[in-house]
Each structure stands twice: as structure tokens, then as C-alpha cells.
Amino acid sequence: MIRFGIDFGGTKIEAAALNAAGEFVARVRKPNPGNYKDALDVVAQLVTDAESMAGATCARLGVGLPGSVSPKSGLIRGANSVYLNGQRFGEDLSQRLARPVRVTNDANCLALSEAADGAGAGQPVVFAAILGTGCGGGVVVDGKIIEGRNGFAGEWGHFPLPWPKPEEHPGPDCWCGRKGCLETWIAGPSFARDAGFESGQATMEAIAAGDANARAALDRYVDRVGRALAIICDVIDPDVIVLGGGMSNVDTLYERLPAAIAPHVFSDVFETPVKKAVHGDSSGVRGAVWLWPQET
DSSP states (O other): OOEEEEEEOSSEEEEEEEOTTSOEEEEEEEEOOSSHHHHHHHHHHHHHHHHHHHTSOOSSEEEEESSEEOTTTOOEESOSSGGGTTOOHHHHHHHHHTSOEEEEEHHHHHHHHHHHHSTTTTOSEEEEEEESSSEEEEEEETTEEOOOTTSOTTOGGGSBOSSOOGGGSSOOBOTTSOBSBTHHHHSHHHHHHHHTSSSHHHHHHHHHTTOHHHHHHHHHHHHHHHHHHHHHHHHHOOSEEEEESGGGGOTHHHHHHHHHHGGGSSSSOOOOOEEEOTTGGGHHHHHHHTTSOTTO
């Protein structure tokens, strides 16, 4: 059985089809157009292209996107692709494609994919964090996404930075209207801004070249991510923490974060591993595919 999914990212939108073994039989992407009408057009075209590549019809579609769906209104909320907010994206897309559509948060898709056969395989409780253009989180327990009664479980990116230092308070303005959200501190652009570079990659290249200021920015980053993850550990005590997004490619995080988390957890022991997403930037679209169980 071929299943189809969409990973709706801030800069690109990707469609993919997987076979029963979880192998890609189609994968296509286009830039995010930045407005609602054109985004629906792009998704529709990507589904058509993926069907052609896979040689199969998309009977049901899973979509992972930033933000979440309000269980009360059915409207998208909390998306940093702000033109999605207030829209009935799942319903509009289902009507456009004339087939059922399931929508969830993109970090939920990351968590689902990695819990199934990635860095969290075989673990009862998986917390997955996206550290990319934005910052989000998803929770999977016993192979099932936990969305919560109000549908926003795992919205980690809009916690305030825990235990802020004087120079960190009140923090930068966030697009959501608050100040000092984690997204303003530990997303990729936030790391680069703190270091004074245009991108996280440029910052890491400066570190490799011996730039002391860039190295100090990385030290601050590790400390901030450690404090942020400690809150998650106090709430759900996950069996594994999985990182996705552009900053997940910074390998030193996996060596340093456990020691940065441990002093802040309310426990005498902390042994939770922090792992890189096995499927990398494929995890989001793989998780979207798996929003529909294979037996359906």
C-alpha cells in the first residue's frame, strides 16, 4: 500500500509517498509561496506530481505543518507561517483534492516518524524537538501522538526561557506577540543572531575557524537549550529526546546537552539520551504519511 504525506515547512513544501516497508517511492518539493491561495495550489500540484512519480493514487493525505488545529473551531492557530492562522486548511485542502486529509503539528510528525523506526524506536515516551527556522516539540507515547485535550500538547517553542539571566530578560519580541519565547532564543536564526552571523551554518564555520565570539555564542546556546529541555524532562521524563531541524546537525549538541540538562532537572539522576533524528529532514514528511495507519 502506498501512502502519501505533506511536510509544510516555512521555506519549502514537500510531498512524499512511502510503500509498506517505509521506503520512499516519490519525493518532490517546491518553495513555500508565502500566501494561502498559492499554498493550496502548490500542495495540490505536489500531490499530483507525487502520484505520477509513485505510479499510485493518493487515497488519503497526511499533513504536518507549523501550529495546530483548534478542536473548537477547526482553524489553524499558532503557525509561524502566519497566513495559515485562522484558516480551515485541512477542510479546504480536502475539498480541493476531493479526498480525506489529516493535519497535525510538524513536530508531532517528527516524533511519530522517529518513534516508529528512528532514534526513538522501541522507546515508550519520545519527545522530539524541532530546532530549525522555528522551534517546536512533539510527544509520542506507545507509538501514538499526544495532542492533548485542547490540541496543543508539545508547543514547546512558546515557553519562556527558563531561569533567565538578567541579560536575557525580558527577551526578544516573538512573532506570537510575547517576549522571550524559546523560539527567539534557540531556533536556528536566533542562534545566528546572537553570534552576529547571517546563518547557523556561517556561525559553525566561524567556530571551526577559531572565532572566540562564535564559540561563546554556542556555549550560550547549549546552556539555553539545556534549560529548556529540563522543563520537558520534569513534566514527562521522556525515554529519549530527539532533535530535528537545521540545528540538529550541530553534532556537539549530543555530547554536551545531557550535562547541560542535568543540573536543572528535579531529580538525583538524569540518564536520558539526546539523539539526532535518524531520518533527518525526511522525518517530517514520513510522520505525515503515517498519520493514516497502513491498514486503512
